[in-house]
Amino acid sequence: MNITVFCSAYSLDDRYSVPAAEFARLLGSGGHTLVWGGSNAGLMGLLADEVKAAGGRLVGVLVELLAHKGYQGADELVMTADLAARKAELLARADAVVVLAGGLGTLDEVTEVVELRKHGLHDKPIVLLDTEGFYAGLRTQLERMEAEGFLPRPLAELVSFAGTPAEVFELLAAAS
Numbered sequence: 001m002n003i004t005v006f007c008s009a010y011s012l013d014d015r016y017s018v019p020a021a022e023f024a025r026l027l028g029s030g031g032h033t034l035v036w037g038g039s040n041a042g043l044m045g046l047l048a049d050e051v052k053a054a055g056g057r058l059v060g061v062l063v064e065l066l067a068h069k070g071y072q073g074a075d076e077l078v079m080t081a082d083l084a085a086r087k088a089e090l091l092a093r094a095d096a097v098v099v100l101a102g103g104l105g106t107l108d109e110v111t112e113v114v115e116l117r118k119h120g121l122h123d124k125p126i127v128l129l130d131t132e133g134f135y136a137g138l139r140t141q142l143e144r145m146e147a148e149g150f151l152p153r154p155l156a157e158l159v160s161f162a163g164t165p166a167e168v169f170e171l172l173a174a175a176s
């Protein structure tokens with residue numbers, strides 16, 4: 001399975017880096033391909049290192065602006081002209097999308113893929129790894145949207161939340 005992952009470009013403490021590394025090892029040892037932003041920065045670089053060490057394949061989707069941060073050792077690197085084209089490529093290449101802890105870049109990416117799913121423009125599963133309750137606030141906001149009529153479809157049809165890296169793969173298996 002090609003799994004597109006969105007996550008922080010910053011180095012984070014063990015609360016986030018340990019589950020991210022565990023997730024990466026499960027991805028690699030499961031014979032999956034990591035599709036990601038192609039960077040060696042922060043959690044993105046850690047993820048790629050661990051997937052590679054576990055025997056997984058790496059497909060990086062870079063944008064020209066950040067090409068100097070490109071990960072050395074990816075099996076495939078795709079260069080896109082701008083951030084919008086990169087987001088489209090990251091989704092096009094995905095069988096599923098997994099979101100680890102991240103900042104505004106990650107939030108932008110997850111919002112877009114959920115919005116596209118809301119409109120029926122793709123049906124790829126989207127799973128957020130809710131490490132340390134990092135996405136509790138986002139989940140509360142989405143549940144309020146659902147409860148108060150802001151969503152045309154049940155929230156459960158748009159996105160799932162996993163508590164552990166292993167649960168991410170259970171949810172992906174159940175969705176396929």
Ligand SMILES: C/C(=C\CNc1ncnc2c1ncn2[C@@H]1O[C@H](COP(=O)(O)O)[C@@H](O)[C@H]1O)CO
Pocket residue numbers: 005006007008009010036037038039041042044066069101102103104105106107109
């Ligand atoms: C932080 C630094 C460089 C950032 N380089 C990036 N290279 C590739 N992809 C990136 C980069 N920064 C953001 N992204 C994308 O957004 C997500 C991470 O953003 P966040 O704000 O940290 O959550 C990630 O999924 C990427 O696709 C200098 O060291």
